[in-house]
Amino acid sequence: MTSPPRAHPGGVARVVRYLYRAPLLLVHVVLFLPLILLLMTPPWGRLRVGGDTLEGRVVRGWSGGLMWIFGFRLRRYGTPLPGAVLFVANHVGWVDISVLHSQKMVGFVAKREIAGWPLVGWLAARGQTIFHQRGNTESLGGVMEEMVKRLQQRRPVAVFPEGRTRGGHEVGPFHARIFQAAVQTGVPVQPVALRYGKRGRAQAVVAFAPGESFFGNFLRLLGEPARRAEVHFLEPIASSDLEGRRRIAETSRARIVAAMTGP
Numbered sequence: 001m002t003s004p005p006r007a008h009p010g011g012v013a014r015v016v017r018y019l020y021r022a023p024l025l026l027v028h029v030v031l032f033l034p035l036i037l038l039l040m041t042p043p044w045g046r047l048r049v050g051g052d053t054l055e056g057r058v059v060r061g062w063s064g065g066l067m068w069i070f071g072f073r074l075r076r077y078g079t080p081l082p083g084a085v086l087f088v089a090n091h092v093g094w095v096d097i098s099v100l101h102s103q104k105m106v107g108f109v110a111k112r113e114i115a116g117w118p119l120v121g122w123l124a125a126r127g128q129t130i131f132h133q134r135g136n137t138e139s140l141g142g143v144m145e146e147m148v149k150r151l152q153q154r155r156p157v158a159v160f161p162e163g164r165t166r167g168g169h170e171v172g173p174f175h176a177r178i179f180q181a182a183v184q185t186g187v188p189v190q191p192v193a194l195r196y197g198k199r200g201r202a203q204a205v206v207a208f209a210p211g212e213s214f215f216g217n218f219l220r221l222l223g224e225p226a227r228r229a230e231v232h233f234l235e236p237i238a239s240s241d242l243e244g245r246r247r248i249a250e251t252s253r254a255r256i257v258a259a260m261t262g263p
Helices: 012-040 054-069 095-101 112-116 120-126 137-152 176-185 214-222 244-260
Strands: 072-077 086-089 107-111 130-132 157-159 189-196 227-233
Touching: 012 054, 012 214, 054 072, 054 095, 072 095, 086 095, 086 176, 086 244, 095 107, 095 189, 095 227, 107 112, 107 137, 112 130, 130 137, 137 157, 137 176, 176 244, 189 244
Parallel strands: 072 227, 086 157, 086 189, 107 130, 107 157
Antiparallel strands: 189 227
């Protein structure tokens, strides 16, 4: 998968986008976020609205609005499975969480550093995120226990099996251990392909540049031209269909790579 070089960060058009997007972002955070958090709390958040909880609907709406402000025009292909599911997706950047949340309210497994990111980390902590300290075996054990617990409670969990972002140029190998929770609980695994730009040509633009901080990426993407963001919910894999977590990991990655190179 190849991506074009990054565009020069300057230009009148970029300045214009900042001038109208920054106020929209401020309103979205200051005005609507407190209302969203109120609607997420019990008993309001547990109310059923159109087959979904109010919490799920407001999270999807707010996340979709945030991505629209950043210029992402969301398109969904396929349907996310209901109930207890392990969603596994390719990892491009911080926007992945918001893009997925715009389609499905789900608890993510994410690196602990995200908890310290402005706005996104604060929202992630309130969006049922399971934080993991990378390289810490004890932390991973606790994450696995929490994943199993949530899946047994019929709650969906989402992970990025690559473990890290890769500049948007490739889909890295999937770590098989993270699939153990699905094998142990017998829940299906649904691969999800995230593509930015037409045919995924903007993956490298959305991803972190070498040495780029979260704030630098956040600010740069706020000024980028509008582009599509595709969420492909692919054919699910029953944990009993294949032998072992490694086969499930390999099959999940193969389906995502095929979707990334498709039309």
